[in-house]
Amino acid sequence: MNMTLTVFVNDQPVTIYRGMQVKHALIALNESLYQAAVAGELQIEDRHGFQVDLEGALQEGSRIFTKAKPEE
């Protein structure tokens, strides 16, 4: 079994170790995305437009997108 996964953050491929989560994919692509998500400035959505959180699990080919958090 492959030890790494390729997932896509904002359509950019990112390689992470199997078992890593949404937060790791953001860190791997661009740590500022992770920091913005932690600060609540961004929310993360999957390919269906459903929100996921930073501890969400990923699998090979998962696609996530960072979105500016809507004004409340």
Added chain:
Amino acid sequence: MKRACKSALLLVLLLLLVPPQVAGLPATRLTVLHVNDFHGHLLPDFNKTIDGISPVGGAARLARMVADERAKNPDGVLLLSAGDMFQGTPISNVFHGRSVMDFMNYLKFDAMALGNHEFDWGTDILRQLAAAASFPFLAANLQDLHGEELPPIKSHILLERKGIKLAVIGITTPDTAFTTQPRNVAGLIFQQPAAILPPLVQELRASGADLIAVLSHSGLDADLAIAAEVSGIDLIIGGHSHTVVTEPLCVNRTIIVQAGSNGAYLGVLELEIDPSTHKIVDFSRKNELKPVLSAPADPVEEKAAAIVARFNKQIKAAFARTVGETAVDLIRNPGTESNVGNLLADAFREASGADLALLNGGSIRTDIRKGKITLEQVYTLLPFDNQIVTMDLSGAQIRQILEQNASSTHKKLQVSGLTVRYDLTQPAGRQAVEIQVGGQPLEDVRTYRMATNDFLAAGGDAYTTFKAGANLVYGDLVRDVFSAYLERKSPVRPQIENRIEITKP
């Protein structure tokens, strides 16, 4: 997906036109309440909000919402969990999940799938939790080396509500085998769901189950694949990807739901069932997830609140517990070696059995004065839920990391099992002028076992070389490793040992 859902909708409409009305019987209404990835969130989260005002989650509010749903459909409610209920907050972790277990028993859950984090404290704790539960823990794809179930964990349970027989099968992610500390899953086999589900679904149908539900701790993408591959599943109640599935998905007539994470939502899936065929003819397509909002005016269930309060009171005592003692002040130093960095890196290395350990200075968040060290201080020192990971790196890769560290604006990596001399008068890329591992010069072609945390392993602080490791193994939470180290080694007296020397221009 859209086509499948439309087909299902058409079928539903056709069915709605025929059996119940012909028979003159109203549809039977069942309510499937579901949560997943609760991760010990017994207390409301005051840092998160869904409506922009209220704190989110909390067991007392969740319990009230469950009670309200039960009142709406007496005898027709099931309460299910798709796993990862225990690990994640001090009020649960300190008690190894017993606080959440008491809450779940009080709430009379009907079943729970095992999540990967149910293995975080080892199989002994898992068995204790399962034995304490008033409902079954389910994992049909979990076996021991002899192909047997792991008592008291079961593959499935048969439930009956209003004359409808519902089989609930548990599935845990096969990734558990390698995303968990190896000693916690030793002797366990996690099979692929698609391999074990078809015969089990068939067997349960043959034994009289009207409906088949899979409690799946696999992630939404995996659940979609299961629904596409395995026929005969009516519902997949998912977890693991922490997905807020606001509107149920539908693949090949299988309804798929998931309720986010951390108790922020209660899934309320209403099923309309033909009383003569016992088939689902309709289900709640909108607003299936109910936000668990915990503003002061939101009513709570007082007995659940009392359970939480009881453990919350104990947590204060648990946090005040002394886990160790230091004979010297533990002081950070962002620019170079620190004694607290040495202590932590030593704990990493010992716990993992690695040749060396590297950790980011930014992960160490406070100093600790000489004297007793409480559990609360450990949490303040290490507030992030980082996990130890161990991997193979070549000497050349280690050199590359240290060269990057020499010129990095980030705090210096803290080290154990390794010494490095940085000469910042040299050009970038040639500043780590002397590196030794275990007292011997670093060999570029040799493979070393290196321990770090998951933040650096993901490439945090721009250290991309960590992402190129081999044979990665996940370990325990850094906090737990450090607490255990202090308990064994106290009093500790870490010193500056010239593990890092810097010649400045």
